[in-house]
Amino acid sequence: MAFTFLFSLVQTLILLASCLYFVYKVVVHRRYNLPPGPQGWPLIGSVLQCCEHTYLTFHKWSQTYDDVFSVRLGVQLVVVLNSYDAIRDAFLHSSTKVADRPKQWIISRATNQKGVATPWNDWKVTRKHMIKTLNEYVVKNKGMEKILKTECDVLEKYISNAAGKPIYPKDAIYIAIGNVFCSLVFSKRFEYSNDDFKTLLAKVSKKAASNTDLLTFLPLFWYIPTTKKRLFLSVEAEVSSLIEAIITERRQQLLDREPENIIDSFLINPGNTTNLVEAAKSMFMPGINSTSSTLLWGILYLALNPEIQEKCYSEIVEVVGIEQHVSLQNRESLPYVEATILEIHRCASVLPLGVPRLVNADININGHTIPKGSTVIANIWANHMNEKKWVNPYKFNPDRFMVDGITNKNHVIPFSIGLRACPGQDFAKVNIFTIITRLMQNFMFKLPPGSKAPSMVGKTGEARQAFDYDVVFEIRHK
């Protein structure tokens, strides 16, 4: 009896929710002239179709619907921009109306409502200070080149010791980038033999490759004890406690010394001290993950394309020789290397869907109104793989940028554009250029004989990573 009553109640509720959803869709679509998009289910929308490679699902939908389509994920209205023009119209032409972040439950949990990539508190102050200090240390080179040289020397030695034998490059690249980051931000580096640091970086990488769309758009999932949620919380907590310990140490040392790194600069600026752990964390995780993932895609693409590696090597030898290391000043004299790095960014698209934005006032894109309160996502992947823009987009081909100098360069936007574009882009560019050129100058990289190339789909969560692979580095000059 009780069961029949419960069953009827659930049926009635589902029917009611469906009717409300239908009415809502008709009213909202008519009133706002929303972009077209998939139907989805009441309450959950289309979220179940977004549990793995969401960017690929969005790319497919953009071919069915339009460059700009709308989709409901949970109860959230999401508008996805799939071409450079649509992203530019929203993020540059309506920049101030699309400069917020949505208040997502999962981000709130991860950041304690502090830090940069959030809509809360003083993200603006922290972002401004982050850009200012990164500019000072990276662009004006307050120590950056020296830090990179140390890490490249250690990386080169590590690889040379294993030369000729297959190695798993992921650990070494993550430690190298982790160390550049920790040296610049905290004046601290870790040995390759430090298992705690290695394990933490492996977890950071695993978390980034884990899709959290269900947790983001269906907050009820938060109350189910899944391994995803456990991983998410444990990585956040471990990174916070590592950073907290280092900051405490720096705070004490700063008493009798001049500021010598980014955290010191934050510490002497009283306006920022409360958000310090979150500020450092919002650089640590996206910074290390995205930069290392780009480098790992780069090594893989180059190993699969030896003729491109040879062209880069010849250019490096011609411009810099083999005795001297490539320095940042050489960038402009190495156009083919620059084109190759641009092509790595285009093909890797390590943040394929960027970071969601919130619309804070109605905007108009491609003749459609995007209402205040919607979430907007830039599908960087769809832009980078747009067949109308790129000839044979899935082919790794740096030559596409070599006609008349560098063509279409501005349409490669791995760091996104506009007021919330990546504040760490100079840091990432300097690291990627220095490490990839140093590796190409000294080694030829190949997949181990007889091994199969990994699928280029890779793993995705918030970041897109290459599947694990081994590589052989052969020394060029003995």
Ligand code: HEM
């Ligand atoms: C290849 C490396 C990197 C890529 C491809 C990348 C890409 C991106 C993208 C697409 C966004 C979203 C921007 C938007 O909403 O328009 C972003 C945001 C962000 N990135 Fe990066 N990033 C990289 C490296 C870094 C580094 C090295 C740092 C730190 C030093 C960093 C820190 C951040 C932060 C804090 C945000 C949030 C900014 C905000 O909300 O205002 N990223 N990044």
